[in-house]
Amino acid sequence: MTAELVRGQNHPLSQARLEIRISAGTPIVAVAALGDENGRIHGVEWVAHPGAPTQPGLEVSRQAAADHRLAVDLDAVPEAVHRVSVLLALPVGGTGPVRFGAVAAPFVAVTGLGGDEVASYTITGLEAESAVVALELYRRQDAWKVRAVGQGYAGGLAELLTDQGLPQAHQLAGTVSEAVAQGLARSVQAPPPRTADGDRSRQTAAPALGPDQGGTAPQPGPVPPVSPYGGQTPGGPGQPAPQQPYPGTAPDPSAVTQPSAPTAGGPIDYSHPRRQNAAPPPPPPTAPPAAPGQPAQPVAGDATGWSMEERLYNQVWGMFEDLARTTAAYRSAVDFAESRMDKELEQVLSDPRSRIGGQGDAAREAARARHTQLVTQAREALDRDLTQLAAEADVVEPALPPAYARWDNPAWHAYRVPMEIPMALRLGDLHLPEADRIRIPMLVRLPLERGLWIDSGAAGASDGSFTDSHTMSRLAMETAVAHAARLLAVYPAGEFTVHVIDPAGSGAQPLAPLVQTGVLAAPPALGAAGVADVLGRLTQRVDLVQMAIRGGAADSLPPGFDTSQQLLIVNDFPHGFDDRAVNQLRYLADEGPAFGVHLMMVADREESSGYGPLLDPLWRSLLRLTPVADDHLADPWVGHAWTYEPSLVPPGSQVLQQVLAQVAAARTKFT
Amino acid sequence: MTKGQAISLQKNDGGSLTAVRMGLGWQAAPRRGLFGSRTREIDLDASAVLFADKQPVDVVFFRHLVSDDGSVRHTGDNLVGGVGQGGDDEAILVDLARVPVHIDQIVFTVNSFTGQTFQEVQNAFCRLVDETNGQELARYTLAGGGQYTAQIMAKVHRAGQGWSMTALGNPANGRTFQDLMPAILPVL
Numbered sequence: 001m002t003a004e005l006v007r008g009q010n011h012p013l014s015q016a017r018l019e020i021r022i023s024a025g026t027p028i029v030a031v032a033a034l035g036d037e038n039g040r041i042h043g044v045e046w047v048a049h050p051g052a053p054t055q056p057g058l059e060v061s062r063q064a065a066a067d068h069r070l071a072v073d074l075d076a077v078p079e080a081v082h083r084v085s086v087l088l089a090l091p092v093g094g095t096g097p098v099r100f101g102a103v104a105a106p107f108v109a110v111t112g113l114g115g116d117e118v119a120s121y122t123i124t125g126l127e128a129e130s131a132v133v134a135l136e137l138y139r140r141q142d143a144w145k146v147r148a149v150g151q152g153y154a155g156g157l158a159e160l161l162t163d164q165g166l167p168q169a170h171q172l173a174g175t176v177s178e179a180v181a182q183g184l185a186r187s188v189q190a191p192p193p194r195t196a197d198g199d200r201s202r203q204t205a206a207p208a209l210g211p212d213q214g215g216t217a218p219q220p221g222p223v224p225p226v227s228p229y230g231g232q233t234p235g236g237p238g239q240p241a242p243q244q245p246y247p248g249t250a251p252d253p254s255a256v257t258q259p260s261a262p263t264a265g266g267p268i269d270y271s272h273p274r275r276q277n278a279a280p281p282p283p284p285p286t287a288p289p290a291a292p293g294q295p296a297q298p299v300a301g302d303a304t305g306w307s308m309e310e311r312l313y314n315q316v317w318g319m320f321e322d323l324a325r326t327t328a329a330y331r332s333a334v335d336f337a338e339s340r341m342d343k344e345l346e347q348v349l350s351d352p353r354s355r356i357g358g359q360g361d362a363a364r365e366a367a368r369a370r371h372t373q374l375v376t377q378a379r380e381a382l383d384r385d386l387t388q389l390a391a392e393a394d395v396v397e398p399a400l401p402p403a404y405a406r407w408d409n410p411a412w413h414a415y416r417v418p419m420e421i422p423m424a425l426r427l428g429d430l431h432l433p434e435a436d437r438i439r440i441p442m443l444v445r446l447p448l449e450r451g452l453w454i455d456s457g458a459a460g461a462s463d464g465s466f467t468d469s470h471t472m473s474r475l476a477m478e479t480a481v482a483h484a485a486r487l488l489a490v491y492p493a494g495e496f497t498v499h500v501i502d503p504a505g506s507g508a509q510p511l512a513p514l515v516q517t518g519v520l521a522a523p524p525a526l527g528a529a530g531v532a533d534v535l536g537r538l539t540q541r542v543d544l545v546q547m548a549i550r551g552g553a554a555d556s557l558p559p560g561f562d563t564s565q566q567l568l569i570v571n572d573f574p575h576g577f578d579d580r581a582v583n584q585l586r587y588l589a590d591e592g593p594a595f596g597v598h599l600m601m602v603a604d605r606e607e608s609s610g611y612g613p614l615l616d617p618l619w620r621s622l623l624r625l626t627p628v629a630d631d632h633l634a635d636p637w638v639g640h641a642w643t644y645e646p647s648l649v650p651p652g653s654q655v656l657q658q659v660l661a662q663v664a665a666a667r668t669k670f671t
Numbered sequence: 672m673t674k675g676q677a678i679s680l681q682k683n684d685g686g687s688l689t690a691v692r693m694g695l696g697w698q699a700a701p702r703r704g705l706f707g708s709r710t711r712e713i714d715l716d717a718s719a720v721l722f723a724d725k726q727p728v729d730v731v732f733f734r735h736l737v738s739d740d741g742s743v744r745h746t747g748d749n750l751v752g753g754v755g756q757g758g759d760d761e762a763i764l765v766d767l768a769r770v771p772v773h774i775d776q777i778v779f780t781v782n783s784f785t786g787q788t789f790q791e792v793q794n795a796f797c798r799l800v801d802e803t804n805g806q807e808l809a810r811y812t813l814a815g816g817g818q819y820t821a822q823i824m825a826k827v828h829r830a831g832q833g834w835s836m837t838a839l840g841n842p843a844n845g846r847t848f849q850d851l852m853p854a855i856l857p858v859l
Contacts, residue, residue, distance in 0.1 A: 322741070329740030329771035336723045336773040377772040638739045 002109075002117040005148035011119040013137065013144040016074040018118070019111045020086055020135065025104035026096055027064040028088050029180050031157070032072065033164065034058070035083035040165035044172050046081075047161070051179030058084070064091045064180050072137065074144050083138045085149070085164070088123075089131040089157040092177045100126035100152060108134045110146050121148040129153055131160040298392035300399035309401055313423050313443060316396065316404070319389055320430070320440045321637055326385040327434050328638040333378035341371040386435050393438055400426075403490040404441055407482070407649045407656070415489065415659050417666040421446055422490050427483065427625060430633060430642040442633070442644065444623075446490070447565055451589060451599035453622035454480045457606060469604070473572075475627035477510035479646045480569055480602045482656070483625075486647070487567060488519050489659045493666035497562065499534050500524035500569045503576025507602070517660035519667065524571075531576045535584040538568060538597055542588065545595040566597045573603040574611070582611065589618045688834060689768050690802035691827060693717055693779045694759030697795035697813070699752040712751045713792055714784040715813075717761045718848040719743050723773040725859045731763060732848055742769035743777065752792075764802060765827065767834050776828040778839075778855050780848050781813065783820040789813045789842075797824050799836060809838040821845045823854055 003011040022030055034046040034055070041047060048058035048070075057076035061068050072084060088106055090097060097103050100123075109120035123134055129152025136147045153160040157176060161169035303318055305311035344367035354360030398409065403422035405411040406429075425446050429439040456469075456476035484498050500511060502524040514520050525534045548557050557563075574582065589599055601622060608615055624632065631643040649656045695717040718732035721743065729738045733748035742765065749760040765777060781797050789795060795813035800806065809825055819842035827836045843854040 325737075325739065325741030329742070329769070332728060332740065333723075333771050333773040336726075336728065340724065374773055381772055637737070637741075 003119040005119050005121040005146075007121075007125075007148050007150045010145045010147040013074075013110070013118060013146055015112050015118075016144070017113055018072045018074070018137075019113060020068075020070040020072060021109045021111060022068040022070070022086075022088065022106060022134070024066050024088070024106040027066050027091060028068075028106065029064045029091055029157075029176060030060050030068040030070055031087040031089065031176065032058045032060050032070055033085045033087060033161070033166075034077055034081045035085060035164060036080055037082040038165075039083055041161065042080075043166070044168055044175075047166070047172060049172070049176045049179065051175045057081075062179070074137065081139075083136055085133050086135040086137075087131065087157070087160060088134050089160070089176070091180045092130070092156065093181060099128050099130055099154075100132060101128060106132075106134065110135070110137075119146050119148075121150070123150045125150070126152045130156045133160065298388070298395050300395045309404075309423055312396065312400060312404060315392075316441050316443055319392060319396070319438075320635065322385070323389055323432065323435060323438060323440060324635040324638045324640055326382055326389075327432050327640060330378050330382040330434060331640075333381075334375055337371045337374040337378070340374075341367050344370070382434060386438060389435070389438050393440075397441075400441065403446075403486070404443060406441075406647055407653065412655050412659060415662060417493050417662055418490060419492055421492065421495065425486060425490060426647055427452075427623075428644050428646045430635075430644055432640060432642060439645075440642075447596065448593065448598050450593060451601065451622045452480075452483065453601045453603065453619060453624045454483075455604070455624055455626050456602055457604040472627065473506065473602075473604075474510060476602045477507040477571060479625070479627040479648065480571075480600055481510050481514055482646065482648050484514065484567060484569060484600065485519075485656055485660055488663050491565065493663070493669065495564045496567065497521045497564045498567045498569065499538065500571070501531050501534050501576070502569075502571040503527055503531055504572055507571040513656050513660055517657065517664045519660050519664050528576045528578065528581075531581050532578075534568065535581050535588070538566060538588055538592070539584045541566070542591050542595050542597050546591065549595070564596075566592075567600055568597065569600045569602065571602045573601055574608045582615075586615070586618055589621050688801055688803060689766065691765050691767065691808070691836070692759075692800045692802045693719065693763045693765075693797065693824070694800055695761045695781055695795075695797045696759050697752040698793040700793075712785060713787050714750045715752070715761070715792070715795065716748065716782050716784050716847065717745070717763050717797070718780045718782065719745075719763045719765070720778045720780070720848060720855060721770075721774045722776040722778065722859060724775065725856070727852070728771075728774060730848060740769065740771050742766045742771070742774075759798075767827075776826050776859055778826045778858070779824045780843075780851050780855070781822045781824055782845055782847055782851070784846055786820060786846070788818045788820055789822070790817060797822070799825050799827075799838075808836055811838075811840050817842060819844055821851055821854075823851065823858060826858065 003009075005011060020032075022028070029050060031047060031049040032055075033041050033048075034057075035041055044052075045055065048055040048060045050060065050062050050064070053060050053062050056078060057073045059071040061070070070086065074084070077084065086108065088108075090100065090103075092098075100106070105122050105124045105126070107120065107122045110118045112118060121135060123132060126132060132152040133149040136149050137144055138147060153163065156173065158170045158173035161172055166172065301308050301311040301315060303311045303315035305314050345364060348354045348360050348363040348367065351360075351363075354363055397406070400409060400411060401422065402409070402411045402415050403424065404426045406426070423445065424443040425448075426441045426443055428442045430442050431439050454476045456473045488496050488498060498514065498519065499521050500507075500514070502508065502511065503526060505524075505526055507524070508515075511524055515523060522534075525531060544557065544561075568588065570585070573585075577585065585599070588597055592598060599622065601618075605619055625646060626632065626644060627646060629643050629645045631641040633642045633644045634640065635642060695715060697713060697715050700713045716733055718730060719738075720727055721729040721731075721738060729735075729740070729743075731738050731743045731745050733745065736745040736747065737743070744764045744766075746762045746764070753760040763779065770777070779797075779799070783789070783792070792813065796810060797813060798810040799808045801808055811822065811824065813822060821843040823839050823841040823843055825836055825838050825840075827834055829835075839858055841854065841858065843851050845851045845854075848855075
């Protein structure tokens with residue numbers, strides 16, 4: 001159990017190796033200092049700070065961040081040390097806050113190495129202070145304890161260190177702020193917040209001169225952000241403005257958050273390479289307070305997440321669940337109303353009295369009225385929710401990034417080849433008959449977890465219209481091309497490769513956008529020989545990667561090995577497939593997804609019925625999508641049948657060609 | 672409040688309650704045996720059954736944590752109990768405004784899944800809390816409650832435009848809510 005400490009309270013520590021986790025709403029500096037039995041800091045070598053992040057038994061971050069993890073090894077501190085204090089300070093000289101009273105109360109937790117929380121403390125009640133002693137770990141009769149201190153200093157780190165008896169307190173405080181300022185300059189910067197004095201620019205590596213920034217000459221415009229991750233982060237001239245709900249390319253989350261990403265070049269960076277920012281993201285846009293009696297105005301991105309992309313993803317899934325559940329409530333009420341009416345009508349029939357005079361009619365009328373009343377009530381409740389969801393969809397849909405957006409969204413006209421893989425991809429729209437006007441984007445996570453099956457079977461569509469098999473094959477192939485193009489477009493240049501098997505060449509017309517723009521790995525493979533060749537290469541690839549990974553030698557792949565995700569579009573299956581090819585296809589379906597090879601079957605299952613149950617596992621392993629609206633997808637909560645419609649390019653639109661041309665251009669540069 | 676007493680969940684100012692929480696707490700079994708591993712865990716479960724005109728429509732329990740309509744949510748199964756200091760180890764939250772129109776009663780029950788009777792369980796209680804202000808509406812001490820493995824705790828039912836709550840506290844026996852159905856039906 002975690003002990004939640006209050007100021008002055010202590011708690012025993014059973015472990016010597018600890019982690020101190022600090023979270024604050026704003027970037028702060030964390031310092032750890034060693035003290036003797038009188039609490040005195042003997043010298044600068046007893047202080048771990050951003051300029052000197054490691055000292056015996058201590059390790060702190062190199063820079064200011066809203067979240068810190070300090071490592072403390074109490075067994076490794078010098079014998080003379082009886083106290084380890086954890087100190088927090090606001091960075092001086094930035095545009096940030098200058099007093100703790102202006103920021104959220106910092107939270108400090110002592111945890112074991114496994115992350116189990118031992119004690120925690122929220123430092124409340126700070127006002128003008130800009131530095132604070134958060135915690136003390138202290139030795140009492142050979143046992144260590146932690147105490148919540150919370151002593152603040154308005155004079156900052158210098159005053160704090162002076163108070164702890166450090167002779168060079170002012171000098172050290174200066175060193176710390178210099179190191180922090182340099183750290184800020186190394187990291188991707190958030191564009192300066194719009195303040196009342198909007199012309200004030202962000203300070204760079206110049207030593208901090210004071211909290212009021214009086215000594216810094218205003219510079220023209222924000223400093224171009226310098227990426228600490230080489231060329232991977234989008235930066236430089238095209239840096240999008242943060243007000244844009246979604247920067248034009250896949251965003252580096254740190255580009256829109258606080259300047260606190262841990263830089264490379266620290267001691268050891270344990271952070272996940274794609275989750276560089278330890279700092280919490282800026283608060284999500286929340287709905288403004290609603291007028292009394294009115295539902296709140298919806299806002300795009302009003303959900304949890306570390307980036308706008310993740311928030312929109314969560315918001316869309318939240319809308320999906322809400323629609324599923326409110327419809328479940330409605331359907332359940334209507335079912336109940338109907339079964340109650342049936343029962344009541346039956347009673348009227350079996351009651352001999354109802355045959356006399358108008359009694360029976362009156363009873364029947366009453367039963368029907370009760371039914372109508374309940375259904376009306378249920379419909380009112382549903383409409384209330386639908387109105388709210390529709391309003392939310394109206395603001396969310398335009399704010400979606402290309403990967404989540406419909407092809408007619410202007411986001412696709414502003415398309416640029418992304419630098420990062422997005423979280424998810426829109427495969428189409430989902431809707432329910434009760435709420436025809438609300439289309440939920442169907443988002444699936446990337447990389448794909450399963451292959452796709454575009455069903456070209458000439459089944460009657462859910463709207464009752466019948467499409468002949470020839471048209472259906474063409475529509476299926478167009479759908480497949482739209483999905484493949486979208487995948488190519490949302491992956492960074494060269495990180496997604498598409499192969500096509502079109503044995504009879506029947507898909508040539510729909511495939512034209514892919515072929516003409518040159519985004520395919522090779523022209524569509526024709527004939528049995530083409531089938532064998534493509535399948536052979538992909539099978540070999542899966543074998544190689546599998547061997548390398550299972551053998552624990554992922555780095556022993558041949559030089560120049562293409563590590564991108566592979567998508568194989570198979571048209572007209574099983575045309576052109578012999579038994580060997582069928583086996584290879586099954587192998588790819590089973591083993592491929594784990595090693596980055598995915599199938600997109602464009603097929604009518606009936607045509608391969610000759611193989612019997614042999615292929616059942618293949619079809620089951622794929623996500624079935626249809627080229628026309630069809631209600632075959634179930635939600636994970638209630639299991640309604642949702643009508644799926646693929647994301648297709650509007651007729652006459654050139655957006656697909658424009659996007660693919662950019663993809664092709666980026667690929668040429670890449671290779 | 673006492674058994675059978677009904678209280679209206681209308682607030683004095685005319686506004687009605689919008690959310691209630693059923694909380695269930697108990698103390699984990701003490702460690703026994705040489706290695707402390709032979710302890711027999713106590714697993715109590717809270718459930719809520721949604722009725723429309725005396726017909727069960729939906730159930731929220733440890734295998735179905737959210738009612739299909741989303742109005743009743745279980746915070747998750749606790750298999751061993753807590754430290755027994757009064758916190759809820761399992762809770763069921765009801766958003767009364769979102770309960771479907773045809774649902775007119777919600778019955779809350781507690782079962783001993785591992786079969787210990789309430790006599791053997793330490794510090795067990797269940798309570799109903801007004802989630803909007805944290806005020807406790809009803810509380811039962813289950814511990815020492817006799818040779819029973821279940822309790823029909825309370826029901827929340829529609830009354831006029833709002834909701835009322837009736838404390839029941841009927842003892843019963845059963846491992847899950849299904850076993851309790853015969854005991855629930857008479858109180859509807």
